[in-house]
Amino acid sequence: MQGIRNSQQAKQFRALLKDPLLLVVLLFLIFFVVVAILLPIFSIVGESFSEEGLPLFRRYVTDPVYQNIVLNTLVMGTLVGAVGTGIGFLFAFVQVKLDVPFKRFMHFVALVPVISPPFALATSAIVLFGRSGSISRGIFGVRYDIYGLNGLVFVMALSFFTITYLNLRGMMEALDPALDEAAINLGASRWRIFRTVTIPMLLPGIASSFLLLFVEAIADLGNPLVLGGNYEVLATRIYVTIIGLYNPTGAAVLSIILLIPSLLVFVVQRYWISRISVVSVTGKPAGTPQTIKNPYVKWGLFAVVMFICLLVVLLYGAILHGAFVTVPGVRWDFTLDHFDFVLNGIGSQAMRDTTVLSGIATPIAAVIGILIAYIVVRKQFLGRDLLDFGAMLGIAVPGTIIGIGYILAFNTPIMIGDVTIIPKLTGGQAIFGGALAIVLVYITRSVPAALRSGVASLSQIDPAIEEASISLGADTVRTFRKITLPLIRPALFAGLVYAFARSMTTISAIIFLTTPQTKIMTQQILNEVENGRYGNAFAYCVILVAIVLVAIGVFYALVGTKTGAERRTKGE
Amino acid sequence: MNEQSKQVLLKLVDIVKEFPDRSGHGAVRAVDDVSLDIYDGEFLTLLGPSGCGKTTTLRLIAGFEIPNLGKILLEERDITQQPPNKRDMALVFQNYALFPHMSVYDNVAYGLQSQKMPRAQVKDKVTTSLSIIGLAGLEGRRPNQLSGGQQQRVALARSLVMEPRILLFDEPLSNLDAKLRVQMRSEIHRLQRSLGITSIYVTHDQVEAMALSDRIVVMNKGKIEQIGTPEEIYRYPKTRFVADFIGRANFLPATVSSTQNGSASLTVMGKQIDTRAPFEIEVGTVVTVMLRPEALTLRVDASLPQGVIEQAMYLGTEIEYMVRLDDIVITIVDNDPRKQHMFAEGETIGIDFIPEAVHLLPD
Numbered sequence: 001m002q003g004i005r006n007s008q009q010a011k012q013f014r015a016l017l018k019d020p021l022l023l024v025v026l027l028f029l030i031f032f033v034v035v036a037i038l039l040p041i042f043s044i045v046g047e048s049f050s051e052e053g054l055p056l057f058r059r060y061v062t063d064p065v066y067q068n069i070v071l072n073t074l075v076m077g078t079l080v081g082a083v084g085t086g087i088g089f090l091f092a093f094v095q096v097k098l099d100v101p102f103k104r105f106m107h108f109v110a111l112v113p114v115i116s117p118p119f120a121l122a123t124s125a126i127v128l129f130g131r132s133g134s135i136s137r138g139i140f141g142v143r144y145d146i147y148g149l150n151g152l153v154f155v156m157a158l159s160f161f162t163i164t165y166l167n168l169r170g171m172m173e174a175l176d177p178a179l180d181e182a183a184i185n186l187g188a189s190r191w192r193i194f195r196t197v198t199i200p201m202l203l204p205g206i207a208s209s210f211l212l213l214f215v216e217a218i219a220d221l222g223n224p225l226v227l228g229g230n231y232e233v234l235a236t237r238i239y240v241t242i243i244g245l246y247n248p249t250g251a252a253v254l255s256i257i258l259l260i261p262s263l264l265v266f267v268v269q270r271y272w273i274s275r276i277s278v279v280s281v282t283g284k285p286a287g288t289p290q291t292i293k294n295p296y297v298k299w300g301l302f303a304v305v306m307f308i309c310l311l312v313v314l315l316y317g318a319i320l321h322g323a324f325v326t327v328p329g330v331r332w333d334f335t336l337d338h339f340d341f342v343l344n345g346i347g348s349q350a351m352r353d354t355t356v357l358s359g360i361a362t363p364i365a366a367v368i369g370i371l372i373a374y375i376v377v378r379k380q381f382l383g384r385d386l387l388d389f390g391a392m393l394g395i396a397v398p399g400t401i402i403g404i405g406y407i408l409a410f411n412t413p414i415m416i417g418d419v420t421i422i423p424k425l426t427g428g429q430a431i432f433g434g435a436l437a438i439v440l441v442y443i444t445r446s447v448p449a450a451l452r453s454g455v456a457s458l459s460q461i462d463p464a465i466e467e468a469s470i471s472l473g474a475d476t477v478r479t480f481r482k483i484t485l486p487l488i489r490p491a492l493f494a495g496l497v498y499a500f501a502r503s504m505t506t507i508s509a510i511i512f513l514t515t516p517q518t519k520i521m522t523q524q525i526l527n528e529v530e531n532g533r534y535g536n537a538f539a540y541c542v543i544l545v546a547i548v549l550v551a552i553g554v555f556y557a558l559v560g561t562k563t564g565a566e567r568r569t570k571g572e
Numbered sequence: 573m574n575e576q577s578k579q580v581l582l583k584l585v586d587i588v589k590e591f592p593d594r595s596g597h598g599a600v601r602a603v604d605d606v607s608l609d610i611y612d613g614e615f616l617t618l619l620g621p622s623g624c625g626k627t628t629t630l631r632l633i634a635g636f637e638i639p640n641l642g643k644i645l646l647e648e649r650d651i652t653q654q655p656p657n658k659r660d661m662a663l664v665f666q667n668y669a670l671f672p673h674m675s676v677y678d679n680v681a682y683g684l685q686s687q688k689m690p691r692a693q694v695k696d697k698v699t700t701s702l703s704i705i706g707l708a709g710l711e712g713r714r715p716n717q718l719s720g721g722q723q724q725r726v727a728l729a730r731s732l733v734m735e736p737r738i739l740l741f742d743e744p745l746s747n748l749d750a751k752l753r754v755q756m757r758s759e760i761h762r763l764q765r766s767l768g769i770t771s772i773y774v775t776h777d778q779v780e781a782m783a784l785s786d787r788i789v790v791m792n793k794g795k796i797e798q799i800g801t802p803e804e805i806y807r808y809p810k811t812r813f814v815a816d817f818i819g820r821a822n823f824l825p826a827t828v829s830s831t832q833n834g835s836a837s838l839t840v841m842g843k844q845i846d847t848r849a850p851f852e853i854e855v856g857t858v859v860t861v862m863l864r865p866e867a868l869t870l871r872v873d874a875s876l877p878q879g880v881i882e883q884a885m886y887l888g889t890e891i892e893y894m895v896r897l898d899d900i901v902i903t904i905v906d907n908d909p910r911k912q913h914m915f916a917e918g919e920t921i922g923i924d925f926i927p928e929a930v931h932l933l934p935d
Contacts, residue, residue, distance in 0.1 A: 467656070471657070471740075472657075483671055
């Protein structure tokens with residue numbers, strides 16, 4: 001038996017060799033994962049376990065200041081996870097289980113944070129609710145100190161709950177209404193059903209949402225920089241260690257400390273939660289979902305969600321409004337100076353660079369993501385799980401760490417003997433003024449989204465459809481081009497849009513990689529915020545969002561949305 | 573088909589196919605040392621319960637799986653390693669596997685276009701094949717705008733238009749409702765007979781297999797149990813498994829009273845009968861014989877063995893009885909429309925059988 005199994009693997013390998021195109025693609029993908037993702041991470045590991053690194057480890061672990069920073073980070077992550085999951089759950093619950101007006105509006109509000117720069121909300125919160133906030137001081141007359149844990153949790157929960165919302169909403173919709181009906185039939189009350197059926201079924205989704213938000217929160221750099229005040233977390237300490245102290249070794253050591261909970265969550269998420277999930281998505285709900293009729297519950301929940309929506313609208317409204325006034329929160333005269341500064345000053349280069357680099361990275365990331373998805377779902381060979389895992393690290397690892405990894409890995413050319421394998425990528429003197437490193441980081445951070453949506457849509461396509469094509473005489477390439485690709489086009493499209501928005505709005509991963517030659521908008525926004533020029537920052541944000549929206553429009557026009565797979569993918 | 577026309581088209585030689593099992597450490601043998609000749613022009617069915625290896629065998633023939641051991645020969649040419657798109661076969665899938673983003677026309681034309689056939693010729697062939705299959709006028713529709721039966725026809729047309737050397741069917745009717753299944757079954761029968769195209773058909777439905785096939789291959793646990801015409805398989809099953817799987821069967825003990833070259837005298841339920849004995853049996857031993865339910869009758873006759881009716885079900889075309897005789901329960905079907913009487917549950921009654929229907933099984 002063993003012999004036959006070995007020969008099986010040998011056969012798979014030979015089949016791979018027989019398909020040279022597939023082999024080339026596979027080697028390219030492996031090369032990408034190794035160089036763009038694994039190498040930077042291993043550079044950090046190497047640096048922190050070096051002779052200079054190890055004593056720092058000992059110092060950081062025993063130093064109360066650093067212990068406090070770690071504690072701060074964990075507390076913030078936990079709170080953001082809990083509050084954000086709560087908000088996401090509420091939004092999802094209202095969408096799926098309540099029959100109330102304004103549901104589309106709520107959905108739209110929940111999606112807005114995806115296309116907004118990461119710390120736009122933080123800045124806006126300062127203007128509205130800070131010490132001189134136009135609401136806190138202007139209306140209520142209090143000098144509220146928004147800097148610190150309170151403000152961070154408030155802003156981050158509102159910025160990140162979109163994932164939770166989409167996650168839980170999908171699961172709630174997939175819940176078979178027959179389960180509710182069965183419970184009612186057995187005499188259970190609404191509340192009892194909620195406690196004993198709905199919640200337990202959603203528990204894996206809730207847990208995974210919490211973990212996602214936890215990681216997102218502890219990995220975030222923009223918000224703590226803007227809003228942290230004296231509340232220091234690992235991400236900001238890493239930033240200070242690099243930018244202020246220029247101590248890459250110290251930053252690497254701190255990165256490892258931040259990496260541990262992030263990777264732990266990633267692994268738990270990947271190998272445990274996916275397994276205990278009990279919601280089976282059959283695609284064919286066997287009944288109509290029951291809506292909640294109790295008016296107190298219904299309108300109570302409605303009021304809470306509407307209040308949160310209005311808060312979000314208010315915060316974003318303040319950004320839009322603030323872009324057109326002299327000094328937001330202080331002088332309300334109408335002005336176009338901020339836009340003049342952005343469009344005709346330094347900003348114009350940042351706009352161009354950011355858009356061009358994101359535009360280059362997006363299709364590449366989409367192609368890489370879809371190719372990995374195709375190979376992972378459809379091809380049999382040893383180590384395909386590793387390929388998937390490696391690619392996913394691009395997002396599982398906090399952006400700050402990726403950025404530092406790039407500095408460590410690519411600050412000098414990588415040579416074997418006298419041959420340059422990879423030239424110096426980071427810093428002003430690097431090729432393309434360091435732009436290549438930024439594009440690579442954009443790709444690295446975007447591939448996972450394309451990969452996951454690719455895997456999801458490929459698993460929906462019955463392999464028999466591809467086999468039918470082969471059986472009718474088409475080869476692998478023709479099958480992929482004519483059958484697979486058109487069927488996963490909507491997923492590809494969603495992946496593209498998401499990847500582009502993500503690249504345009506990212507800060508943590510590229511903040512260490514921008515150079516005088518290559519300017520990035522989020523970095524510029526941060527500069528303006530740190531210097532208190534909120535008007536300029538808001539103008540940047542407005543333009544950034546506008547670019548993203550225009551790009552989405554262009555994508556829609558080019559790619560179209562009503563393609564094959566939006567009809568039925570099962571071939572039935 | 574007469575003996576002279578029997579030319580072997582496809583030959584499976586000692587095929588073994590294993591898959592890794594759930595744990596990933598061991599292996600499951602899906603096809604276990606299968607050898608099989610398929611004749612030119614015949615309709616052959618692979619029949620068996622789920623997990624018997626019939627679909628894997630079909631996929632090996634189609635080329636979607638490569639055997640661990642053994643060879644596949646098409647017209648004496650070794651095609652074991654040949655990729656599926658190079659094999660002159662077309663597979664009709666269980667769930668049709670129509671391309672959802674293409675029209676009916678594009679679905680049917682797809683294979684011909686892969687061959688780079690000129691456009692006009694493609695059009696000709698597609699139109700002809702759609703009209704043969706009764707789908708003329710639906711060229712512009714999408715698969716999801718068709719009924720289940722129409723989708724199945726498109727799938728069939730898409731394979732037929734390729735004029736393959738061998739047509740493969742993987743349980744093509746299992747997604748259709750009962751009425752439509754019967755209708756499509758006779759359609760496939762008609763088409764195959766008129767086109768004379770060699771077909772290999774996989775099903776777990778024995779009625780379908782009997783209705784369509786020239787020969788049936790009954791498979792169980794990766795092995796071939798029996799190959800034969802529908803009649804041979806039904807009347808003379810070689811094993812207890814085949815007897816039980818095809819139709820319904822009663823297994824009764826019989827005592828061997830004498831044997832002579834290829835036949836034997838047995839005592840079954842007190843009655844002395846003669847039957848074929850294609851294998852060695854010893855005089856005096858107890859053997860197992862098979863009797864189909866319709867070969868048994870119930871009669872008020874005190875000289876017959878007396879059984880008690882445990883269950884009586886009126887099914888319209890027949891009446892089905894479960895009758896206890898000593899420690900075994902015998903299924904008896906009465907499908908004689910001349911008889912109007914139905915015996916009641918609990919009644920004690922005489923059991924008789926048609927001696928010619930007794931079939932001896934090996935142990």
